[in-house]
Amino acid sequence: MKLSARLSALAGVSALVVGALAGAAPATAVPSTASGAAAVTPPDISVANVKQHLADLQTIANNNGGNRAHGRTGYKASVDFVKAKLDAAGYTTTLQQFTYNGATGYNVIADWPGGDPNQVVMSGSHLDSVTAGPGINDNGSGSAAILETALAVSRAQLQPTKHIRFAWWGAEELGMVGSKYYVNNLASTERAKISDYLNFDMIGSPNPGYFVYDDDPTIEQTFKNYFTGLGIVTEPETEGDGRSDHAPFKNAGVPVGGLFSGADYIKTATQAQNWGGTSGQAFDRCYHASCDTSANINDTALDRNSDAIAYAVWNLAAGTTTPPTGTVFQNTTPVAIPDNGPAVTSSVTVSGITGNAPSTLQVGVDITHTWRGDLVVDLIGPSGTVYNLKPYSSSDSADNVKTTYTVNASAEVANGVWKLRVQDKATYDTGTLNSFKLTFP
Numbered sequence: 244m245k246l247s248a249r250l251s252a253l254a255g256v257s258a259l260v261v262g263a264l265a266g267a268a269p270a271t272a273v274p275s276t277a278s279g280a281a282a283v284t285p286p287d288i289s290v291a292n293v294k295q296h297l298a299d300l301q302t303i304a305n306n307n308g309g310n311r312a313h314g315r316t317g318y319k320a321s322v323d324f325v326k327a328k329l330d331a332a333g334y335t336t337t338l339q340q341f342t343y344n345g346a347t348g349y350n351v352i353a354d355w356p357g358g359d360p361n362q363v364v365m366s367g368s369h370l371d372s373v374t375a376g377p378g379i380n381d382n383g384s385g386s387a388a389i390l391e392t393a394l395a396v397s398r399a400q401l402q403p404t405k406h407i408r409f410a411w412w413g414a415e416e417l418g419m420v421g422s423k424y425y426v427n428n429l430a431s432t433e434r435a436k437i438s439d440y441l442n443f444d445m446i447g448s449p450n451p452g453y454f455v456y457d458d459d460p461t462i463e464q465t466f467k468n469y470f471t472g473l474g475i476v477t478e479p480e481t482e483g484d485g486r487s488d489h490a491p492f493k494n495a496g497v498p499v500g501g502l503f504s505g506a507d508y509i510k511t512a513t514q515a516q517n518w519g520g521t522s523g524q525a526f527d528r529c530y531h532a533s534c535d536t537s538a539n540i541n542d543t544a545l546d547r548n549s550d551a552i553a554y555a556v557w558n559l560a561a562g563t564t565t566p567p568t569g570t571v572f573q574n575t576t577p578v579a580i581p582d583n584g585p586a587v588t589s590s591v592t593v594s595g596i597t598g599n600a601p602s603t604l605q606v607g608v609d610i611t612h613t614w615r616g617d618l619v620v621d622l623i624g625p626s627g628t629v630y631n632l633k634p635y636s637s638s639d640s641a642d643n644v645k646t647t648y649t650v651n652a653s654a655e656v657a658n659g660v661w662k663l664r665v666q667d668k669a670t671y672d673t674g675t676l677n678s679f680k681l682t683f684p
């Protein structure tokens with residue numbers, strides 16, 4: 244561990260030094276600064292993060308016979324992938340099972356705790372592909388975008404007025420089987436609580452259009468406001484009304500809306516003038532084909548539509564971003580991570596917290612690394628209990644680990660020395676543990 248002069252760096256921070264480990268860098272505690280409700284500023288959704296989810300879904304298809312279709316192993320792997328991320332982010336998740344064509348299907352339902360249970364803003368995307376291919380635009384794109392939006396809600400620790408729910412539907416490609424199952428099995432009292440259902444099916448088409456469903460006027464206007472702000476014209480979605488998972492909701496009387504970047508219809512000359520791309524060609528020439536891979540995505544469309552989703556969720560749920568009300572302990576001394584070498588640690592000393600650690604301990608990790616799959620990251624509590632935050636994954640070639648994990652540390656006394664342990668388990672890439680932060684809510 245590098246123990247170089249970091250005190251000068253800390254001097255500029257108006258933080259209280261509460262603990263210094265013998266022989267380790269000081270940890271700082273930033274006291275709570277509750278300041279009331281903040282303005283509703285939707286976050287900019289990182290298209291890089293959305294694309295990483297798409298790369299992961301592509302890998303799942305590659306490892307499971309080339310698709311993620313209902314009843315195939317690639318579908319269940321997609322479900323497990325999405326659910327694990329949501330669980331780690333603090334969502335209450337439910338796997339809803341159904342049977343279709345003799346195979347078990349799954350919907351993933353994720354509820355963000357809080358908000359008025361009688362007013363639910365729900366966003367959904369189908370997670371299944373056709374059997375012909377990996378289904379990255381149809382519908383990895385919607386699935387990845389709402390996943391990243393859900394993670395952004397968690398990062399903001401949003402305390403919305405309305406309750407926020409997300410859903411990933413099974414077997415849409417076989418006739419909206421999963422979403423119909425959900426709606427049919429929802430008590431009418433529960434159905435009546437859904438004030439908005441937003442659907443995202445194909446939002447990164449390679450020759451994109453910007454289509455807004457013209458169903459509920461408020462939802463439609465919300466999306467239009469976003470695109471108007473970007474100076475982008477939109478058109479009402481006409482490529483087959485009722486051809487996706489919003490249909491069962493609409494039929495049950497739920498206000499619906501959504502975004503769509505086009506499937507196998509042909510882009511007109513006027514549309515190409517407005518949106519760029521190629522007229523006389525389909526919005527998605529790989530629609531339902533084996534070439535619907537991670538190469539079949541227009542990054543700009545994916546980026547704009549992802550931001551539009553967050554804009555709509557934030558505005559329709561009238562969120563207020565929670566000011567940081569917790570107590571923060573952090574260590575900002577950089578620690579080099581040796582290549583394929585021994586584990587390194589960064590420590591903070593927690594004091595002044597009564598009783599056990601929370602079930603929602605926030606563990607902020609900031610690591611720069613050129614191949615993060617090499618890294619195993621663990622939190623070690625004062626008792627010595629190890630909480631794995633990130634496993635080794637040879638295939639995850641993305642850079643960096645810059646995220647906040649939620650850890651159930653309620654079996655552990657809060658006060659004491661907590662460590663973040665990082666080990667690089669493979670050769671070629673190295674990096675630095677830049678900071679380690681614990682937030683006690």
Ligand code: DTR
Binds near residue numbers: 381382445482
């Ligand atoms: N349901 C689609 C594709 C699709 C076709 N038209 C629309 C309109 C609105 C949303 C989606 C679609 C599929 O999964 O194949």
Ligand code: ZN
Binds near residue numbers: 381444
């Ligand atoms: Zn689709």
Ligand code: ZN
Binds near residue numbers: 373381416531
């Ligand atoms: Zn489809």
